[in-house]
Amino acid sequence: MEQVDRRVRRTRKSLEDALIALTLEKEYDEITIQEITERADVGYRTFFRHYSDKDDLLKDVLNSTMMELRDLMSPPTPEMLVDPDFKAADFMEGVVLFQHVKEHCDLYRVLLRSERTLVESVMAFIIDEMEENLGSLLIEGLSMEILANHMAWSMLALVRWWLDSEMPYSPEIMGEYSFRLVFKPAREMIFQMNPELPTNQ
Amino acid sequence: MEQVDRRVRRTRKSLEDALIALTLEKEYDEITIQEITERADVGYRTFFRHYSDKDDLLKDVLNSTMMELRDLMSPPTPEMLVDPDFKAADFMEGVVLFQHVKEHCDLYRVLLRSERTLVESVMAFIIDEMEENLGSLLIEGLSMEILANHMAWSMLALVRWWLDSEMPYSPEIMGEYSFRLVFKPAREMIFQMNPELPTNQ
DNA sequence: GTGTTATGGCACACAGTATGCCATAATTCA
């Protein structure tokens, strides 16, 4: 059961592929819509029949992959952060992220080389989810807003470095780095600021 | 002894002020050179007699402030990272940074709202300096490249959040957060990976 | 005061975006 016209599917696919290919060659903001349509072998006029602008096409390209990651990575819950023995779980979060990045490295490169504002909107979404999950942990003198912001952007920085360096380490090793540099310190801070939690440090 | 023509000084100052004012109102890439010259009350043609493009003007605006920060913040040396009792020093590094940001918050906002590529070039410079200072610490299984990249971008994320949130905490509190979330974990990782260093954990 | 130089305002070429129009080709569905 085909819902959309085959021509539409073909055109959209060509435009998506063209944007990905071009982003791997040059900076996102140096790419023109004319180049995209030429590479996709599609009429210039046709672009605007599907997307309002370049960012709109990019969102379309990233949408399914980002939703996949969202389902794959449950944001850290209060239980995870508070349970003293949860090393394995945070660690796996990191590994899962780096594995997903490796599987879709072209798409992640597209995202990371796109405009600042788009990355920020994706991150804002992730941080909001994290904050919601951490909301129940109200600890005086500790801002869950800072914590969520720090974890999300620090993880992004690790991913960005990894991709820019042509992924010299395995997802497992990167998971270990992210655990030691990001997850563990955040968890330790929660423990140290809240005397009521069971301490095992 | 005035070296440059007063008219030149006046024009450049007007253009710099206009860019700062406009950046606080809207996104950097939405600002046109026409707007800048109108706000500065300078002829459109005159802009190109001083700067090749918008980024060129922005670099000029940020240059002196970034050089000031560079002198203020010595990058972490191996001694600092390795000395078990250096908490006070890392802590002060963070405080100094947040104090400088507070003093020049408008300029930092301009930088953080500018194009991705400019922020990246400033960060690359900082990371290079860090790596050079960490170069003597060769520990098997621990990448100083990751460590330098992580520290620099994590600190930037904290600064960015602080500015976007209208600086709700003092530079001292932000210094404490940066120590606990960034400097201390990096230092601990070095200790744990190198059995030859004196451990006090 | 005089020679020098920065500026302003004009015109212009150019690149890229975005839309309207219409003939044509591809597709869907009966």
Add this chain to the structure above:
DNA sequence: TGAATTATGGCATACTGTGTGCCATAACAC
């Protein structure tokens, strides 16, 4: 298979913003 529908290609066009050439004028340095 054939008719109605719909997406596409190509053309012209308006618009915005960049970047440059030219020249009279005003501000400056000495």
